Amino acid sequence: MKKGIFEKFGIFTIALAALVTGMILSSTQSAWATAHKLLSEKDYIAQTDGEKENFSATLSVPDDFKNSPTWLTLYNGYGNRPGFGWAKVTIGPSAKDKDGKSETLADEHTFLTTHAKSIDLTGYFADGPRQLTIEGAGDKGAYFAWTLTGAPSVLSLFNATKVTPGQKFLVHGVGFGTEKDKVTPTINGEDCLILTIKDSMMAVRAPEKLEGDAVTLRVKVGDKLSNQLSILTNYVPPHLISMSPQGGNTGATVTIRGSNFSRVPEENVVMVGPNPATVMQAMDTETLVITIPDLGISTDTLPLTVTTNGTKSDNYLNFWCGDNFF
Numbered sequence: 001m002k003k004g005i006f007e008k009f010g011i012f013t014i015a016l017a018a019l020v021t022g023m024i025l026s027s028t029q030s031a032w033a034t035a036h037k038l039l040s041e042k043d044y045i046a047q048t049d050g051e052k053e054n055f056s057a058t059l060s061v062p063d064d065f066k067n068s069p070t071w072l073t074l075y076n077g078y079g080n081r082p083g084f085g086w087a088k089v090t091i092g093p094s095a096k097d098k099d100g101k102s103e104t105l106a107d108e109h110t111f112l113t114t115h116a117k118s119i120d121l122t123g124y125f126a127d128g129p130r131q132l133t134i135e136g137a138g139d140k141g142a143y144f145a146w147t148l149t150g151a152p153s154v155l156s157l158f159n160a161t162k163v164t165p166g167q168k169f170l171v172h173g174v175g176f177g178t179e180k181d182k183v184t185p186t187i188n189g190e191d192c193l194i195l196t197i198k199d200s201m202m203a204v205r206a207p208e209k210l211e212g213d214a215v216t217l218r219v220k221v222g223d224k225l226s227n228q229l230s231i232l233t234n235y236v237p238p239h240l241i242s243m244s245p246q247g248g249n250t251g252a253t254v255t256i257r258g259s260n261f262s263r264v265p266e267e268n269v270v271m272v273g274p275n276p277a278t279v280m281q282a283m284d285t286e287t288l289v290i291t292i293p294d295l296g297i298s299t300d301t302l303p304l305t306v307t308t309n310g311t312k313s314d315n316y317l318n319f320w321c322g323d324n325f326f
Helices: 010-026
Strands: 037-045 055-060 070-076 084-089 103-106 115-120 130-137 143-148 155-159 169-172 185-186 195-198 203-204 214-221 229-232 237-246 253-259 270-272 277-282 287-291 301-308 318-320
Touching: 010 287, 037 055, 055 270, 070 103, 084 143, 115 130, 130 143, 130 253, 155 277, 169 214, 185 195, 185 203, 237 318, 270 277, 270 287
Parallel strands: none
Antiparallel strands: 037 143, 055 130, 070 115, 070 143, 084 103, 084 130, 155 169, 169 203, 185 214, 195 203, 214 229, 237 253, 253 287, 270 301, 277 287, 301 318
16 A cells, blocks of 8 residues: 555655645634644556556545635655656536536646645535546656645634624624524523624624623534623613604503614513503514503603613603693
């Protein structure tokens, strides 16, 4: 059995491979940089003098590498052995791509000034193996080899914007992927709705009810669980714009319009003067429907306020008691 490329040329090749790998990683996110792994390798030696020869191999990666950073590094000669004078490397389409064509990864121009070429194949194996074809011609004994390396997905949270109950906030990290149904962000253990997602950023809607000055955020992707972040909460006070009608008698219905209400009716406390009203419906974060409470003997105006998640509105509306409203 032939020795692999790293065994064959000893320390020189290992050092060179490390240099090439380092150059690759320097242009990628640092989150990937510590988990490089050799997935497969193969070498070929010319058996004839100057005649065209063909070699092939099936490239595949483990399931947990299918959407991870993956590189194919081609070596045309090393040490005391020359490379092929002419070479062409192509990769075929995936089995699912019935109409796909082969793609050229390297040709006779690739190795004019270098003996090694690294090619980013991230995502190429998501649908299964690919066929690698190498054509070459050179002196008998000419050497050509390849290695397939990858970095397993890293799931990590970097930071997030402040969290307001029921509102959108942004989560920054790495390893989220782009499939919403495979990603679950949680705040204090409660699942959150993903609005939009990229591999390094998500827009998420916070739960309607939050308590305390900070919450705990984690993200799960498949069976991977991220690190934990503590995020500051931001309790924005409700702001009142109008109500219709502008007053009324006990038991009548009033619609309040404003902003920063909770979508959960009972998390909005509406007061008409000292009297708590019943919140019948929270249509969205901008509309509440209430039932007028018992106003006692009040016949003039009373201040109407809304407190959401413990934060009182930054203004009030004048509520006209009884029939004395316009």
